[in-house]
Amino acid sequence: MFDHIECFYRPSTLREALVLLHKTGKRGAIVAGATDIVTRADRTPRFFIDVTHLGLDYVRKKGRGCTIGAATTMMGLEKSPIINRLAGGILAKAAATCGSIQNRNMATVGGNLANASPAADTAPVLLALDAQLVAVNSRRKRRIPLDEFYTGPHRTVLNGELIEEILIPPLPGGRSGWSFQKLGRTETDISLVNAAAGLQADSRGRIKWVHIALGAVGPMPLRAREAENLLQGNALSEDSITRAGGAVMNQVSPISDGRASAEYRREMSRILVQRALRECAVQAGFPIMN
Amino acid sequence: MLVTVNINGEAKRLNIAPGELLLDALRSAGYFGVKRGCETGECGACTVLVNEKPVNSCLMFAAQAEDADILTIEGVAPDGKLDPIQTAFLDHGAVQCGYCTPGMILSAKALLAGRPDPTEGEVREALAGNFCRCTGYLKPVEAVLAAAQVYRQAGQSARRKSGRSLGTSRKKR
Ligand SMILES: Cc1cc2nc3c(=O)[nH]c(=O)nc-3n(C[C@H](O)[C@H](O)[C@H](O)COP(=O)(O)OP(=O)(O)OC[C@H]3O[C@@H](n4cnc5c(N)ncnc54)[C@H](O)[C@@H]3O)c2cc1C
Ligand code: FES
Ligand code: FES
Numbered sequence: 260m261f262d263h264i265e266c267f268y269r270p271s272t273l274r275e276a277l278v279l280l281h282k283t284g285k286r287g288a289i290v291a292g293a294t295d296i297v298t299r300a301d302r303t304p305r306f307f308i309d310v311t312h313l314g315l316d317y318v319r320k321k322g323r324g325c326t327i328g329a330a331t332t333m334m335g336l337e338k339s340p341i342i343n344r345l346a347g348g349i350l351a352k353a354a355a356t357c358g359s360i361q362n363r364n365m366a367t368v369g370g371n372l373a374n375a376s377p378a379a380d381t382a383p384v385l386l387a388l389d390a391q392l393v394a395v396n397s398r399r400k401r402r403i404p405l406d407e408f409y410t411g412p413h414r415t416v417l418n419g420e421l422i423e424e425i426l427i428p429p430l431p432g433g434r435s436g437w438s439f440q441k442l443g444r445t446e447t448d449i450s451l452v453n454a455a456a457g458l459q460a461d462s463r464g465r466i467k468w469v470h471i472a473l474g475a476v477g478p479m480p481l482r483a484r485e486a487e488n489l490l491q492g493n494a495l496s497e498d499s500i501t502r503a504g505g506a507v508m509n510q511v512s513p514i515s516d517g518r519a520s521a522e523y524r525r526e527m528s529r530i531l532v533q534r535a536l537r538e539c540a541v542q543a544g545f546p547i548m549n
Numbered sequence: 550m551l552v553t554v555n556i557n558g559e560a561k562r563l564n565i566a567p568g569e570l571l572l573d574a575l576r577s578a579g580y581f582g583v584k585r586g587c588e589t590g591e592c593g594a595c596t597v598l599v600n601e602k603p604v605n606s607c608l609m610f611a612a613q614a615e616d617a618d619i620l621t622i623e624g625v626a627p628d629g630k631l632d633p634i635q636t637a638f639l640d641h642g643a644v645q646c647g648y649c650t651p652g653m654i655l656s657a658k659a660l661l662a663g664r665p666d667p668t669e670g671e672v673r674e675a676l677a678g679n680f681c682r683c684t685g686y687l688k689p690v691e692a693v694l695a696a697a698q699v700y701r702q703a704g705q706s707a708r709r710k711s712g713r714s715l716g717t718s719r720k721k722r
Contacts, residue, residue: 261568267550267612290610297570297608298589307568309613334602359678360656361605362590447677 260300269309273395273423279308280421281397289421291330292365294358295374310369310421318342323429329369329422333357336368336381346388346430347437347542349455353380356447369422372405375413375479378450382480384439386472387455388427394420402426409479431459431468436542438535442527444518450475451519452527456535458490460545466490471503471535476511476528483507486532496548500536504529552615556580557624565611571597574611575621582622582651586680593679596652597621603659603678622651625658633703634658637696638689645683653679657693665701669694 267290270276280287288304290296291311315328318339325341336342336354343351357366357380371379372392382405390405396419405425408415441453452475459468469490471483486503493499513524540547552563556578565574572595575583586594588607595606598620625632634657637643644650653676660667660675667675672693673686681689 260570261610262566264566264568267567267610269612269615290613292608293610293613294590294608297610307610307612309610311613358590359593359605360659360675361593361596361603361678362608364599364602364604365608 260297263302263305264307265305267307267309269312271312273313273315273421276308276310276313276421277395277397279306280419283308284419289373291367291370292332294362294366295370295376299374311367315369315423321426321429323432324427327368327425327427329424330367331369333363333366333368333371333381334360337363345427346384346457347435349437349439349457350381350384350388352439353384353441353453353455356380356441356443356450358447368425372408372425373415373417373422375409375411375415376449377412377477377479378453378475379480380441380450380453380474383453383455383472383474385425385427386480386482387457387470388430389470391426391428393423393426395423396420406482411478430457433459434543434545435459435468436539436545438538438542440531440535440538442531449518452476452513452524452531454528454531454535456532456539458495458536458539458543458545460495460543464545465492465494467492471507471532473507473511473528473532476513476524478512481510483510483532485510490536494548495536495540495545500533500547503536504533507532550612552612554614554616555618557620557627563611567612569611571606571609571611571614574614575606575619580621580623584648584651586648591680592649593652593656594649596655596679598655598659601659601662603656605678620655620658622654625654632658632696633699634661634693634696637692637699641688641692641695643685643688643692645681645685649679649681649683653681653689657689657696660693661697661700665697667694667697 268279283306286305290307290309311330315330317328318341319326320341333354337351371381385405392403437457439455442451454473456471461467469487474480486506508529511528513521515521584594586592590605590608596603597606599617634654672690
């Protein structure tokens, strides 16, 4: 299937990898866990550059946030005590749904983001957590907010760059709640719709901070900003949850495919966001008014 | 290109194409217990343990296995003496056509190495990536639970057993 590959490079330093990436240009492709590369079988690359030996497999706590090496596997996230404690463990939960154990032992978080599937399960979580990507090439290093990373299905702003790490900024503490929701044929199948949410309440029971993100309901994972704006500053009520769900349905632009119809995805985007908000409220000990 | 890998405790040099998948490289080297199923990471028939972790060899490049310890079903009973998991699969009628069996046994082996006393739910999760077209899921689950008990009674963990069968390669990566 990959007879056209001329060389498989396994650099052991980031520098070496960046030089190779520069030299091979458009004919070179980054390989991490290979779980998407092999199944997509794109025949354009002539050279593969393996990024799993660059020391990019780590999770480090940074105040109330953390940094994650791009080559950290889904299993690595699931098992990381830091990731399990961060934001109610929603990133660990999302990682644990990325296919079978066999798949999760190989699949990396960098690959999940760079592959830019609209259904990638870590994407809505990292969007809700305001993650930034550190992208490097042989000349420069820059930070890209995940929210500005995607340009379409399987398209990103990366330009001959490698994702080195993912930064999660300090997150609201106090009375906060978090949720990851996934709808798939089975628990570990590709998502039909997925969603993540986090919220923080002030001392008077009003929403001080709220982030909602969804996947598989448009060309790329997205932040549900209209719903967030509706909720921000108000108490959580049955009515505001209903209106937030309505705003999400208006914002999404799902497609029909072999897995689900657009109508179903649109309806489920509302349901998942409402479920997520309720779960957040319970965690935050935040009453839902009638 | 040449890759050096440790397969079932033996150092091997495999001559591979740069884009060759581990599944193809292992089968070409004679490890036919590594089964070719879906080739898209869904079925688990091609499961091998790489540094003690189950992976689908159809989704891994052979070049990525450089210096790794690989365990295939052929290495599970190197001297012809069956592993308790294998015996339990036979005793419980967990093998029908047998196509999924090598992958199931390797997934089970990895589970028991880390969790000598797994719950039924943990066994099911460990085998969730191994599809059986003969649809025998109940019996493999029973077999793995029984094998866990055999290991515990014998006071050995699956890890120590596999450590021995891997012979020279004790190095942890
Ligand atoms: C059976 C099966 C089930 C799956 N189930 C799920 C699921 O439930 N949820 C889900 O989200 N995904 C799922 N996936 C998809 C896949 O496993 C994930 O997207 C995985 O995280 C991809 O990571 P990888 O390391 O394998 O990427 P690779 O295949 O190695 O790479 C994917 C893409 O990312 C690029 N890339 C990789 N690393 C970097 C980097 N550091 N910098 C820049 N570019 C990079 C590569 O060039 C390539 O374009 C499934 C896949 C299979 C085969
Ligand atoms: S052949 Fe590898 S998972 Fe099916
Ligand atoms: S025994 Fe036939 S596929 Fe499982």
